Amino acid sequence: MQVVPDKNQDTGNQRTLTFIEDLNAFASDHKASRWSGTFAEFLNDIVPSNPRRYTRISHQYIYDVLCWYRNKRRAEDTDSTAPTELFTEDLFGIDSALDRVVEYFKAASAGSDIGRRLLLLLGPPSGGKSTMVILLKRALEEYSHTDEGAIYALSGSPLHESPLNLIPGSMRANFRKTYGVDTAGELSPYSQARLDDEFHGDFMQFPVERIFLSEASRVGIGTYAPHDPTTADIADLVGSVDLSKVADFGDEGDPRAWSWSGAVYSASRGLLEMIEILKVKREFLYLLLTLTQEKNVKVSRFPLIHLDETILAHTNLAEFNKFLQEKENEALLDRMVIVKVPYTLSYLDESRIYGKLVSNAPAFREVHLDPHVLNLAAVFALYTRLENPEREGLDLTKKLRLYAAEDVEGFSVNEVDRIKAEASEEGLTGVSPRFVINAISNAITRSDARSLTSMEMLLALKDNIESDARMDASQKKQWVDFLVLARKDFYNRWVKEDVHRALFASFESEAQQLLEKYLDEVEASLDQREVTDPITGEGRPADERFLRQVEEKLKISESGKSSFRQEVVRKAMVSFKAGEKFTLDSHSRLHEAIEQYLFEERRDVLRLVTSAARPDEDAEQKISAVQERLVREYGYDDHSAMEALSYVTTLLAQE
Numbered sequence: 001m002q003v004v005p006d007k008n009q010d011t012g013n014q015r016t017l018t019f020i021e022d023l024n025a026f027a028s029d030h031k032a033s034r035w036s037g038t039f040a041e042f043l044n045d046i047v048p049s050n051p052r053r054y055t056r057i058s059h060q061y062i063y064d065v066l067c068w069y070r071n072k073r074r075a076e077d078t079d080s081t082a083p084t085e086l087f088t089e090d091l092f093g094i095d096s097a098l099d100r101v102v103e104y105f106k107a108a109s110a111g112s113d114i115g116r117r118l119l120l121l122l123g124p125p126s127g128g129k130s131t132m133v134i135l136l137k138r139a140l141e142e143y144s145h146t147d148e149g150a151i152y153a154l155s156g157s158p159l160h161e162s163p164l165n166l167i168p169g170s171m172r173a174n175f176r177k178t179y180g181v182d183t184a185g186e187l188s189p190y191s192q193a194r195l196d197d198e199f200h201g202d203f204m205q206f207p208v209e210r211i212f213l214s215e216a217s218r219v220g221i222g223t224y225a226p227h228d229p230t231t232a233d234i235a236d237l238v239g240s241v242d243l244s245k246v247a248d249f250g251d252e253g254d255p256r257a258w259s260w261s262g263a264v265y266s267a268s269r270g271l272l273e274m275i276e277i278l279k280v281k282r283e284f285l286y287l288l289l290t291l292t293q294e295k296n297v298k299v300s301r302f303p304l305i306h307l308d309e310t311i312l313a314h315t316n317l318a319e320f321n322k323f324l325q326e327k328e329n330e331a332l333l334d335r336m337v338i339v340k341v342p343y344t345l346s347y348l349d350e351s352r353i354y355g356k357l358v359s360n361a362p363a364f365r366e367v368h369l370d371p372h373v374l375n376l377a378a379v380f381a382l383y384t385r386l387e388n389p390e391r392e393g394l395d396l397t398k399k400l401r402l403y404a405a406e407d408v409e410g411f412s413v414n415e416v417d418r419i420k421a422e423a424s425e426e427g428l429t430g431v432s433p434r435f436v437i438n439a440i441s442n443a444i445t446r447s448d449a450r451s452l453t454s455m456e457m458l459l460a461l462k463d464n465i466e467s468d469a470r471m472d473a474s475q476k477k478q479w480v481d482f483l484v485l486a487r488k489d490f491y492n493r494w495v496k497e498d499v500h501r502a503l504f505a506s507f508e509s510e511a512q513q514l515l516e517k518y519l520d521e522v523e524a525s526l527d528q529r530e531v532t533d534p535i536t537g538e539g540r541p542a543d544e545r546f547l548r549q550v551e552e553k554l555k556i557s558e559s560g561k562s563s564f565r566q567e568v569v570r571k572a573m574v575s576f577k578a579g580e581k582f583t584l585d586s587h588s589r590l591h592e593a594i595e596q597y598l599f600e601e602r603r604d605v606l607r608l609v610t611s612a613a614r615p616d617e618d619a620e621q622k623i624s625a626v627q628e629r630l631v632r633e634y635g636y637d638d639h640s641a642m643e644a645l646s647y648v649t650t651l652l653a654q655e
Contacts, residue, residue, distance in 0.1 A: 035152070036209040042152060042163050051179035054152060055164060058270055058310045059108035059115045061151070062136070065143045066102060086139055091128045092352045093344025097121075100339045101132065108310075114337060118292045120277065121314035123341035126432035129314040132341070133273050136312070137221050140270055144213040144220070151220070151269060155207035158260030159188050159268040159307065160219055166195070166203040184295075186306040189255035213270050220270030222263040222309075226279040234284060238262045238299050253301045264288075264297060267309045277313035278323045282332075288313075289335045314341075317428055342427030343385050345403045345420070350378035350433070357437050367444050368451045370644070371635035372494050376454045377436050379490050380461060383482035385430030387423040394419070397489045407589045409554060431479070439464040451639040454491055455647065458483050492651060498636075499648045500599045502629040503622075511584055511594050518594070519572055519582070521547050522565045553596040554589055 037045065047054050056064065066083035073085045082088075083106075084098040091098065101119070108115030121129040143149035153160040164183040167175055176182050187195070191206075199205050213220035224237065241252050242259040249257045263272060274280075274288065291297050292311050296304040323329050344350050351374040358364050358374075382400050389399050398408045402416050420426065443460035444452055465471070465479045521542045524531045530539035548561070556564050568590060575582040584591040623645070630641040 033147075034210055036155065036207065038204065039163055039166055039206045039208050040204040042208040046152065047179060051181045053148070053150070054162075055181045055183050057115075057184070058308050059105055061149075061269075062140070062271065062310055063102075063105040063109035065136070065139050065149070066105060068143055068146070068148060069139055087132055087135055090131055090135060090356065093346050093349030094128055094341055097123075097128075097339055097341045098132075104337055104339070116293045117335055117337045118289055118311045118313060120336045120338045121312070121341050122317065122320055122338050123314075124343060124428055124430075124432060125316055126434040127341050127343050129341050130275075133312055133314065137215055137271060137273070140213050140221060141215070144211070151211055151213070152208055153211045153269065154191050155209045156194070157188065157191050159190070159265050159305075160211055161185065161188055161191060161268065161306075162308070163206070163208045165191070165306070166206055185308060186296075186304075188305055189302045190258070190260060193255050211269075218261075218266035220267065222265075222267030222270075222272045223275065224263040224272065225275045226277075232281055232284070234281075234287065235259075236262060237264050237284060237287060238297055239265065255302060258299075258302075264291060264307060264309070267311075268307050270309060272309050272311045274311060274313035276315050276319065278315045278319040282328075285332055289332060293335060340428070343381075343430060343432070345382065345385065345427050346405075347375060347378035347382045347400060348404050350381055351375045353433050354378065354437060354440070357433065358440065361441070364441070364444055366450060368637045368640070370451075370453045370637075370640035371498070372454045372491060373440070373452055373457050375494075376486055376491050377440065377457055377461065379486040380458075380479075380482055381431045381433070381436055383485060384479060385427050387426050389419070390422070391419070397485065409556070409589070435464065436461070449639050451637050453640045453643045454495070455643060458487060458491075495644050496599060496648055496651065497595055498630060498634050499626065499644055500595065502626045502634060508584075511598060514594050514598065515582075515584055515590065518547065518550055518590070519568070522568060526562075526565060526569065550590075550593045550597050553593040553600075 035046070063083075066086055069086040070083050082099075083102045084095070087098050088095075101121075104114060104119055121132065123129055144151055152163055154163055154166070162183070162185055164175075165185040165187045167183060172183060195201060195203055195206060211219055215221040215223065226232070227236075239259045239262040242257055245257040246252055246254075251257065266272075277285070277288075287297060288311055291307060291309075295308060296306050298304055324333075344353070354374045354377060358369070379400065382403070383396060386396055386399055388396065393410050398411065399419065402408050402411055402413070402419065405413060405416075407413075439460040440452070440457060442464065443456050446460075447456065462480055462483055465476050465483075468476070471479070520531060525542035525544065525547065531542055532538070533540055547565075548558075551561055551564060554564075568587060571587050572582040575586055580586075584594060626645065627638065627641045630636040630644060631638060636644060
């Protein structure tokens with residue numbers, strides 16, 4: 001009997017081989033050479049190759065990480081130019097905040113006084129603050145395994161301190177002359193005790209090793225999460241006496257009998273993340289801010305302990321507002337660089353966030369989402385974050401579209417920055433991505449169809465709003481009204497366009513012909529000349545009735561028609577001079593008007609096709625063709641395509 005090869009098995013085997021090859025390539029790229037030796041060997045063998053690399057402070061090291069990641073991406077994509085590249089694959093729509101974070105590290109790396117300030121990320125929950133820090137920590141770990149990210153420390157030092165701290169102060173000017181760079185930092189009490197006891201002061205014999213930053217191993221990356229202020233112990237930051245070692249060294253004051261497990265020691269040479277920093281006791285804050293400004297901490301039984309690390313903290317608005325109300329905190333605020341990290345104000349970026357979160361959940365990867373589910377959910381979220389505009393002629397819907405770089409009559413894209421400046425607190429309140437994703441998850445798990453439509457998603461959001469105990473009745477009503485507004489001002493238009501295009505296979509060519517007719521008529525109208533009728537060959541005046549039918553779809557007034565027509569002609573001339581064809585995509589607003597015009601022309605046909613209770617064979621074929629085209633070309637599945645057809649039929653019946 002002949003055995004038929006299993007193609008699925010072959011594909012699976014190929015995937016396995018490819019994955020193993022990728023793992024081997026990753027391991028090869030990240031294979032770091034380990035090194036150990038004496039301080040004398042370190043000065044002779046390691047430092048001369050790149051003295052600047054081994055004297056970097058933490059801010060310089062972190063900024064180098066950002067530049068290294070950018071350069072790595074640039075090798076794959078020549079358009080990658082910004083040090084924010086580390087964040088842009090996971091964080092969307094907060095470019096301004098990311099730019100400010102990079103500017104902080106750039107200025108601190110250059111030696112600016114800004115490096116003596118604690119960096120505080122301030123924003124609403126689920127806005128990307130924690131993700132930003134996580135990405136930075138992972139990049140630090142990866143960079144430390146590369147040649148350019150090599151970092152060396154005194155062997156056995158719980159502070160992972162720089163070997164160059166061994167150089168006596170009187171010899172540092174000579175070091176600068178020899179290697180062309182400065183070095184700063186003092187030996188820790190722990191290493192000083194070892195130097196005196198084990199090496200009898202001969203620092204040239206002190207062992208040095210290459211280290212690799214690791215949060216899990218508490219090397220160069222530390223994290224502190226707040227406790228109940230009444231029970232929080234500052235020992236979590238700076239350690240305490242280790243009673244088990246007192247017997248070995250005979251004195252509680254011996255630094256080797258101290259527990260160096262505090263978070264500030266773990267983060268030495270790298271990054272300390274302070275979660276919800278404003279929830280900690282004030283004495284904790286003073287310690288951290290002194291560490292940031294003076295590069296040292298004071299523990300009662302030891303002299304000042306030098307520490308080089310960057311403190312990156314984050315907190316939410318409620319805690320920050322409480323902190324502001326206490327006047328004694330003004331001095332603390334003065335020693336912080338505060339970067340606001342708001343929610344995104346573009347529904348397109350918000351939709352990308354949902355897409356990433358949904359794709360990360362294994363249970364939802366096989367669930368089909370209709371093409372508007374995520375965008376529509378994002379529109380609702382944005383309504384809750386925007387402030388009502390005071391400008392005449394501008395409402396929430398127009399503002400939302402402007403923020404997504406869409407054309408809005410009466411407003412220029414150049415005005416967006418000014419409009420945002422008029423509402424500086426936008427994005428700091430409103431619905432969080434987590435709230436929306438929870439609703440989508442609930443809708444998916446409740447359905448057996450393995451398919452989620454936009455209307456099902458809106459109903460799930462409505463259920464979440466009404467069952468949320470944190471909101472009062474007025475806020476619930478406002479948010480439900482936003483759901484209705486999102487459906488009315490966005491979904492209705494999107495789904496009608498999809499069904500219309502699917503109904504008419506010749507839509508693109510038909511719409512282009514209509515566009516060209518509009519251009520011919522506009523030019524004739526502006527030039528006050530006649531148009532040659534293609535059928536009779538006779539001249540006739542410009543078809544003003546047709547022009548106004550198209551323009552009225554965009555609510556262009558009689559008084560505004562001339563300027564709109566001149567704008568269209570200008571854009572057409574720009575395309576012509578560039579050697580390009582003027583198409584529907586050349587003018588988004590005119591594109592919208594042409595679509596609506598065609599839709600109005602065919603609405604009776606659409607009603608007939610989709611609304612017949614007992615359709616005849618011809619109508620059934622048309623319904624089937626529309627449904628198939630929605631599935632094949634517009635991102636629907638059978639379940640969502642039928643709902644779209646049914647919904648559009650209802651809309652037409654109401655008009």
